[in-house]
Amino acid sequence: EIGGERVIRVRDAAGVEKSAINMKMEQVQQEITTGATALILEISEREVPKPEKQSLLHPQRVDLDCVEGTVSGIFASAE
Numbered sequence: 368e369i370g371g372e373r374v375i376r377v378r379d380a381a382g383v384e385k386s387a388i389n390m391k392m393e394q395v396q397q398e399i400t401t402g403a404t405a406l407i408l409e410i411s412e413r414e415v416p417k418p419e420k421q422s423l424l425h426p427q428r429v430d431l432d433c434v435e436g437t438v439s440g441i442f443a444s445a446e
Contacts, residue, residue, distance in 0.1 A: 371411040378405035396435065 374387045377398045384407070387395055395406070 373409050374406050375409045376407040377403045378407065380404050399435075 374390070374395050376384045377387045377390075377395065378384045379398075380402050382404075387398070387406070390398075399406075
């Protein structure tokens with residue numbers, strides 16, 4: 368967990384997801400290097416203001432200092 372964000376699953380090119388809850392950051396980075404197509408993140412639960420919920424409807428950049436490489440196709444949910 369870094370800054371309240373935690374990688375909980377890793378999705379490979381075939382669409383198969385595996386748990387990343389017990390992976391160290393180096394293992395997650397290795398998954399990315401070997402072709403992971405998605406990381407599923409979980410953040411700490413909090414009250415989300417309506418303007419922030421609405422902003423999730425539009426594509427935006429998210430800074431993930433702990434991940435090297437390009438991240439795209441992020442799905443976010445306030446529920």
